[in-house]
Amino acid sequence: MINTKSPGLPSAAEIDIAALRQQYRQERDQRMRKDGQAQYLKRVDDLADAYEADPYTPRSPRAPLDEETDVVVLGGGWSGILAGVQLRENGISRFRHIDHAGDFGGVWYWNRYPGLQCDNDAYCYLPLLEETSFMPSKNSLTGTRSQYSQLICRKYRLYDNALFHTMVDALRWDEKLQRWRITTRQGDDIRARFVIMANGLLNIPKLPGIAGIHEFKGHKFHTARWDYEYTGGTEKSPVLDKLAGKRVALVGTGATAIQLVPYLGKYAKEFYLLQRTPSCIDSRRNSPTDPQWAKTLQPGWQAERRANFHRGANEAFRPGEKDLICDIWTEVNRNIAAELEEQGWPNLDKAELAARYEEMDFRVMERLRRRVDDLVENPETARLLKPWYRYQCKRPTSNDEYYQTFNRPNVKLIDVSRTQGVERLTAKGFIADGVEHEVDCIMFASGYEVTSDLDRRWGIPVFEGRNGLSMYENWDGGYKTLHGMMTHGFPNLFTTGYYQGGLNSSLTLNFEEQVKHMVYIIAEMLNRGAVSVEASAAAQDAWIRHMRETEVDRTQWIHDCTPGYFNNEGEPDVDANGNEKYRFYLGETYGPGWDAFVNILQDWRARGDLQGLVIEQAPAREPTPTVTSAELASSHAAKTELA
Ligand code: NDP
Numbered sequence: 347m348i349n350t351k352s353p354g355l356p357s358a359a360e361i362d363i364a365a366l367r368q369q370y371r372q373e374r375d376q377r378m379r380k381d382g383q384a385q386y387l388k389r390v391d392d393l394a395d396a397y398e399a400d401p402y403t404p405r406s407p408r409a410p411l412d413e414e415t416d417v418v419v420l421g422g423g424w425s426g427i428l429a430g431v432q433l434r435e436n437g438i439s440r441f442r443h444i445d446h447a448g449d450f451g452g453v454w455y456w457n458r459y460p461g462l463q464c465d466n467d468a469y470c471y472l473p474l475l476e477e478t479s480f481m482p483s484k485n486s487l488t489g490t491r492s493q494y495s496q497l498i499c500r501k502y503r504l505y506d507n508a509l510f511h512t513m514v515d516a517l518r519w520d521e522k523l524q525r526w527r528i529t530t531r532q533g534d535d536i537r538a539r540f541v542i543m544a545n546g547l548l549n550i551p552k553l554p555g556i557a558g559i560h561e562f563k564g565h566k567f568h569t570a571r572w573d574y575e576y577t578g579g580t581e582k583s584p585v586l587d588k589l590a591g592k593r594v595a596l597v598g599t600g601a602t603a604i605q606l607v608p609y610l611g612k613y614a615k616e617f618y619l620l621q622r623t624p625s626c627i628d629s630r631r632n633s634p635t636d637p638q639w640a641k642t643l644q645p646g647w648q649a650e651r652r653a654n655f656h657r658g659a660n661e662a663f664r665p666g667e668k669d670l671i672c673d674i675w676t677e678v679n680r681n682i683a684a685e686l687e688e689q690g691w692p693n694l695d696k697a698e699l700a701a702r703y704e705e706m707d708f709r710v711m712e713r714l715r716r717r718v719d720d721l722v723e724n725p726e727t728a729r730l731l732k733p734w735y736r737y738q739c740k741r742p743t744s745n746d747e748y749y750q751t752f753n754r755p756n757v758k759l760i761d762v763s764r765t766q767g768v769e770r771l772t773a774k775g776f777i778a779d780g781v782e783h784e785v786d787c788i789m790f791a792s793g794y795e796v797t798s799d800l801d802r803r804w805g806i807p808v809f810e811g812r813n814g815l816s817m818y819e820n821w822d823g824g825y826k827t828l829h830g831m832m833t834h835g836f837p838n839l840f841t842t843g844y845y846q847g848g849l850n851s852s853l854t855l856n857f858e859e860q861v862k863h864m865v866y867i868i869a870e871m872l873n874r875g876a877v878s879v880e881a882s883a884a885a886q887d888a889w890i891r892h893m894r895e896t897e898v899d900r901t902q903w904i905h906d907c908t909p910g911y912f913n914n915e916g917e918p919d920v921d922a923n924g925n926e927k928y929r930f931y932l933g934e935t936y937g938p939g940w941d942a943f944v945n946i947l948q949d950w951r952a953r954g955d956l957q958g959l960v961i962e963q964a965p966a967r968e969p970t971p972t973v974t975s976a977e978l979a980s981s982h983a984a985k986t987e988l989a
Contacts, residue, residue: 348668349684352677356712358705366708366734373734374908374916377623379766382909382917383798386552387559389805398513401571402458403448405511410533415507417441417868418528418538420514423452425842425857426544427495428473430504432865438872442536443508444528450499450508453548459572460584461605463487465630465744466852467671470655473854474498475648481640486632509534516808517541519837524877524962526838539877540838540868542861543804547843550795550805554597558771565787569602570794576787577613586613593784594618595760595776597768598791599625604743606791611751618783620760620768620776623740623908626714626733628674630744652852656940659851662699665691674742675851678706707737721749730761739907796911811836823925825934828881828889828958829947831864837880837962838871840864846893848943849935863947870956878962885958898937 379385417433419426422445433441447455464471468482472494475481478501480494499505513531520527525537551570553559567573574580578588586609594614596603599621610617651670658669658676663683669676682702686692694702715732722728731749733740751757760778762768770777775784795803801818809817812835820826820835827833830847831840842860850856871879881889909916936943950957 347684348666348687349663349680351681351684352710352713354713354716355681356709356716358709361708361712363705363708366712369734370736370906373623373763374906376763377766377908378916379909382915383802385555385767385915386792386795386798387555388802389550389552389795398446399571400446400448400511401573401575402455403511405448408532410530410535411509412535414525414537415440415442416538416872417540417542418526418536419443419542419544420517420528421445421452421544421546421549422447422450422508422510423454423544423546423549424473424495424854425546425861426450426452426542427498427504428854428857429542429544429842429861429865431474431498431502432861433868434502434504436865436869438865438869441507442538443504444512444514444530444536445508445510446513448510449496450504451495452546453570454495456570457572457602458574458581459569459602459606460577460579460586460609461607463605463632465601465605466675467651467655467673469648470652470671470852471854473858476645481635484632484634486630514806516810517806518808518810518814519812519839521812540871541840542864543839543841543843544857544861545804545842547796548794550803551790552793552795552798552802553790554767554792556597556768556771561773562771562775562788563773564775564785567789569598569606569789569791584609586610589613589615589787591615592786593775595620595783595785595788596791597788598793599623600791600793601625601741601743602793603791604745604748606789608745608747608751610789611754611757615756616785617754617757618760618776618785619757620762620778621730622762622767623735623910624731624733625740625743626674626711626737627748628677628714628717628742628744630746631673652850652855656851656855660849661939674744678703678710678737681710682706711735711737718749723753727752727759730759735908736903736906739904739912740910741912793911797914798911811839824890826886826890828886829863829950831860832867832879832881832886832959834881834883834886837878839880840867844935846889846934847936848940850940859944859947863951866951867956867959871961874961875964876961877964879956879959882958882960888958893934893936896937 416438417440419429419441422443426443426445427450430441430443443450449455464487466486468485468487469475472480472482478498480497511532512534514528515531516529518527520537523537525539526541528534528536528538528541551568553568565573565576576588577586579585589610590613592614593616594610595618596607596610597620599619603619604625604627607619654667654670655676657663657667658671658679663669663679667683669680669683672680711733718728718731722731731752752759762778768776768778771788772782775782776788777783800821811817811820811833815835817833817836820833825845827841827846830845831842833839833841842857844856847860848856867879904913907913
């Protein structure tokens with residue numbers, strides 16, 4: 347057998363799909379709130395200071411910058427780092443990263459909570475492993491924050507121009523200068539020919555708008571700004587000894603909380619976990635990298651492994667293909683492949699395959715619920731910890747100590763699903779089922795602005811393209827892009843993320859392909875001495891039409907999920923006036939799939955005609971970057987339409 351089914355997987359006869367469907371529906375309906383994303387506080391409402399403060403790196407005073415550069419990369423997380431690598435590889439050296447953190451790393455910089463891990467396959471998740479000859483020590487990254495991103499930054503000399511602890515206030519296209527004008531809270535005025543938005547998905551922590559949240563007098567913080575001063579321990583040695591006499595509550599049960607809970611259970615005098623929707627949690631099996639295996643790897647191995655992971659997590663294994671990853675992400679497809687293999691790979695049509703997939707989804711979730719019974723001693727607690735929704739309604743997680751934590755006498759699970767979230771905070775603690783529980787500290791593992799409205803997500807107060815057009819207004823009612831990266835009316839600007847492009851299961855590979863494409867365009871423009879480039883309205887419209895025409899409705903099931911950021915907290919895609927809202931990120935990806943999307947980009951670059959772009963050429967020969975603002979302002983640019 348090439349693939350084997352998961353141990354403990356129930357057979358189809360052991361589950362009642364009709365009854366499960368009904369239960370899933372009930373669990374969803376119980377949690378649906380009318381206020382959708384508005385249930386969360388806006389950043390300006392609260393904790394704005396906490397978001398901007400950096401507890402990890404002291405700020406060094408510096409004079410405001412007044413300068414001109416070729417490229418500004420907004421963000422120093424994975425997408426920004428990979429953009430920097432591409433810029434260097436393409437011989438572009440006049441660029442600057444700007445980030446409000448004190449170093450590169452993005453989400454890996456900010457998150458330092460005890461138990462922090464990246465539970466994805468590290469050989470897929472970490473980019474450029476072959477280029478850097480780096481081999482992770484385990485198949486998931488454990489322990490403290492990843493040092494690997496900084497290693498890449500040193501190798502590609504990204505520190506040379508990085509501007510940390512810098513918060514962008516406004517981003518405006520200056521028609522006269524033909525530059526992006528970036529002003530910051532630190533008083534900088536930077537003119538950039540090109541801007542790459544590398545501002546990430548998990549960059550803005552959010553807090554639930556629980557009644558009384560401002561009344562609580564104890565200590566409180568979001569897990570993305572862990573307070574070791576308060577808890578004791580350090581990032582490297584998370585012995586939370588200062589919690590020994592403390593009563594602690596944690597709000598949230600997503601991927602962050604799952605990693606953190608064993609530490610709070612172990613160290614706090616009393617620990618309350620406030621749960622609205624349980625996660626599904628498999629075992630972890632984080633094995634050390636086998637040096638013998640590493641020696642066998644041939645050039646191109648990482649691309650092959652990522653392709654295998656993508657098929658396992660997001661598409662389907664091919665006949666004869668082995669699951670190289672074998673984790674919770676690939677389990678459904680691995681089990682299906684194992685069964686098809688037993689049956690000699692019968693010819694199934696699309697509908698039959700979809701039915702198999704759905705049935706396997708129910709069986710895998712049942713296996714995960716049985717796992718709870720095996721590990722949790724108190725039957726009522728076990729009942730509350732069971733997830734009742736389809737696999738991937740919430741991000742699947744894995745941990746070997748989470749469930750056992752509930753067998754400790756100092757740990758109490760508080761179910762807040764009936765009140766659609768924590769009922770109320772008071773000066774002294776929280777209320778659940780009408781009873782006040784006093785606590786010293788409330789921690790919020792309440793997530794990030796991932797799919798909420800753009801102004802919440804991007805956090806840049808002013809973002810204006812040509813003629814003062816606001817990006818927020820321009821994209822109101824739906825994304826408008828060419829290939830997910832360029833927007834008409836916003837010249838020389840590139841966006842990374844899940845806007846209207848392909849979706850690969852390795853997050854970093856999405857970014858790699860995007861920045862490769864945008865840096866190709868930037869390099870072309872610099873070589874041609876062009877002053878601006880943007881998507882033509884016609885090309886943008888054609889791309890959006892193509893997206894819609896080829897859309898595959900793989901996402902209806904997400905609407906039936908319990909609410910969360912995967913489905914816009916259950917909000918409909920169309921608002922009360924019939925306007926389309928931003929589609930949630932899984933719904934706004936290219937229907938024919940990742941490979942088809944990458945082929946489109948590759949073919950487009952190979953043609954070299956920059957089809958669909960409007961290019962403004964400087965009239966006179968212009969050496970690459972050293973033109974002054976005054977010269978540019980007085981120049982009359984010639985327009986070329988290549989659509
Ligand atoms: P999530 O958004 O996944 O979870 C937020 C949690 O807060 C949910 O359990 C939510 O409940 C709960 N919550 C929100 N409001 C309330 C309320 N009013 N009352 C009670 N509970 C509430 O955030 P995370 O930080 O856990 O994870 C974010 C993402 O970060 C992950 O999805 C993942 O992509 C990434 N991550 C990846 C890791 C890795 O190992 N690779 C590790 C950690 C995070 P409900 O579900 O009911 O909405």
